Amino acid sequence: MAHNVIAEAKKCLNCKKPLCRTGCPINTPIPQMIQAFLNGDIDGAGKMLFDNNPLSVICSIVCDHARQCQGHCVRGIKGDPVEISTIENFISERYLDVLKIDCEPANGIKVAVIGGGPAGITTAIMLAQLGYDVTIFESKPRIGGVLRFGIPEFRLPKSYIDRYESLMRGLNIQIRPNMTIGKSFGIKELFRDGFEAISIGTGVTWPNTLNIKGETLGNVHYGVHYLESPEVYHLGNSLIVIGAGNVAMDVARTAMRRGVKDVKIVVRSDRSTANTDELEYAKIEGADVIFNKAPVEITDKGVYFKDTVCDENHKVISMSEDATLMPADSVIIAVSQKPSNLILTDTEGLELTPRGLAKTDENGMTSIPGLFASGDVVKGAKTVVEAVEQAKRTVVAMDRYLKAKVAAEKAAQSAESKGE
Numbered sequence: 203m204a205h206n207v208i209a210e211a212k213k214c215l216n217c218k219k220p221l222c223r224t225g226c227p228i229n230t231p232i233p234q235m236i237q238a239f240l241n242g243d244i245d246g247a248g249k250m251l252f253d254n255n256p257l258s259v260i261c262s263i264v265c266d267h268a269r270q271c272q273g274h275c276v277r278g279i280k281g282d283p284v285e286i287s288t289i290e291n292f293i294s295e296r297y298l299d300v301l302k303i304d305c306e307p308a309n310g311i312k313v314a315v316i317g318g319g320p321a322g323i324t325t326a327i328m329l330a331q332l333g334y335d336v337t338i339f340e341s342k343p344r345i346g347g348v349l350r351f352g353i354p355e356f357r358l359p360k361s362y363i364d365r366y367e368s369l370m371r372g373l374n375i376q377i378r379p380n381m382t383i384g385k386s387f388g389i390k391e392l393f394r395d396g397f398e399a400i401s402i403g404t405g406v407t408w409p410n411t412l413n414i415k416g417e418t419l420g421n422v423h424y425g426v427h428y429l430e431s432p433e434v435y436h437l438g439n440s441l442i443v444i445g446a447g448n449v450a451m452d453v454a455r456t457a458m459r460r461g462v463k464d465v466k467i468v469v470r471s472d473r474s475t476a477n478t479d480e481l482e483y484a485k486i487e488g489a490d491v492i493f494n495k496a497p498v499e500i501t502d503k504g505v506y507f508k509d510t511v512c513d514e515n516h517k518v519i520s521m522s523e524d525a526t527l528m529p530a531d532s533v534i535i536a537v538s539q540k541p542s543n544l545i546l547t548d549t550e551g552l553e554l555t556p557r558g559l560a561k562t563d564e565n566g567m568t569s570i571p572g573l574f575a576s577g578d579v580v581k582g583a584k585t586v587v588e589a590v591e592q593a594k595r596t597v598v599a600m601d602r603y604l605k606a607k608v609a610a611e612k613a614a615q616s617a618e619s620k621g622e
């Protein structure tokens with residue numbers, strides 16, 4: 203392993219204009235990190251990665267490297283690109299053990315983070331580093347969001363999230379598990395209790411439906427529900443997974459590992475939106491991936507599909523007249539997610555987008571002063587690295603907002619004491 207990592211790092215051309223960075227949604231300083239590593243400064247390389255992206259180690263595992271950093275590496279034009287993800291993983295995984303986070307002195311200002319997924323974890327860590335007193339509220343018993351309750355163990359070991367949980371406790375971040383904001387109390391009560399700013403990172407946890415006949419039958423399930431507790435499902439010997447993204451691939455691979463013999467992933471258009479590797483892994487593990495089939499009805503015996511034709515943008519432009527039955531014991535629908543959150547619907551004054559997502563300005567502030575949002579709850583179902591990138595920008599805006607608020611309060615107090 204170590205030899206591979208060093209050999210891979212030595213392949214880096216240290217380009218003046220590093221296209222790998224351009225391909226990375228969070229602009230990871232890839233050549234700099236590789237040079238620091240090769241010069242023996244592995245701690246410096248780790249710090250560089252962590253400071254730019256606190257979830258660097260997670261991203262080294264779950265990002266779509268073939269489309270992002272590695273897909274842009276110039277060495278890939280004529281041969282194999284540098285395996286940046288392997289180098290990043292080696293450095294960042296070790297850094298989690300040795301890191302000592304420098305924090306600014308505690309400023310006593312309370313901030314609340316709602317949701318403990320990638321957006322919430324990033325927000326909480328970065329605000330704690332800036333000296334804020336952070337409390338994170340999480341619906342589930344453990345933090346992690348999709349990292350813990352969606353992506354299967356064989357792809358992302360949960361021990362990584364456990365390590366983040368310890369790191370956060372080490373930063374004195376308070377975690378309130380099993381606490382769904384919007385049920386017992388909401389945003390208003392958090393402001394009432396002295397939280398000066400609040401960040402929502404509640405993701406999109408509710409599955410989209412197909413809205414076709416048969417969707418309520420007993421043999422039909424939703425991907426995100428299945429992945430949360432696959433052991434409680436009895437799928438039989440054959441399964442149709444409807445969908446084209448990472449959720450569909452994770453469902454298929456999990457079901458096959460749990461003994462379902464015949465797994466078909468059926469896609470409406472002519473391409474998959476899953477990570478390039480995930481599609482290949484699903485196929486190599488035995489899933490049959492079938493494109494250009496639109497589901498029109500589900501029965502106890504399987505799914506009726508119509509054949510589709512797509513344009514050059516992969517948009518379905520026409521469908522066959524007749525539908526044919528593809529037999530299966532069970533069906534799992536994995537066609538993305540939407541928000542299902544009382545915070546969004548019940549918070550007075552909170553504006554939403556037409557898709558029901560939190561509406562924010564370019565800095566992540568919602569229509570309510572002091573209430574920010576980041577991650578999937580703002581952008582819809584996207585990726586871990588995008589949630590982190592957005593959370594990072596939101597933290598900068600929260601810090602600016604809080605400093606301005608404190609300064610304004612001090613100015614008002616001093617004016618009052620002078621009797622102005």
Ligand SMILES: Cc1cc2nc3c(=O)[nH]c(=O)nc-3n(C[C@H](O)[C@H](O)[C@H](O)COP(=O)(O)OP(=O)(O)OC[C@H]3O[C@@H](n4cnc5c(N)ncnc54)[C@H](O)[C@@H]3O)c2cc1C
Nearest residue numbers: 317319320321341347348383404405448577578584585586
């Ligand atoms: C099965 C699956 C596989 C995926 N695979 C990949 C992949 O390989 N690579 C990749 O980059 N992306 C992948 N994604 C997408 C990625 O996981 C998400 O984009 C990312 O997790 C979004 O982060 P988030 O913090 O916005 O939301 P989430 O991860 O959804 O976290 C939201 C958190 O908020 C909590 N919450 C919700 N409502 C409340 C409330 N009212 N009060 C308190 N807490 C609340 C939830 O319990 C959850 O813990 C995948 C998604 C799924 C579902």
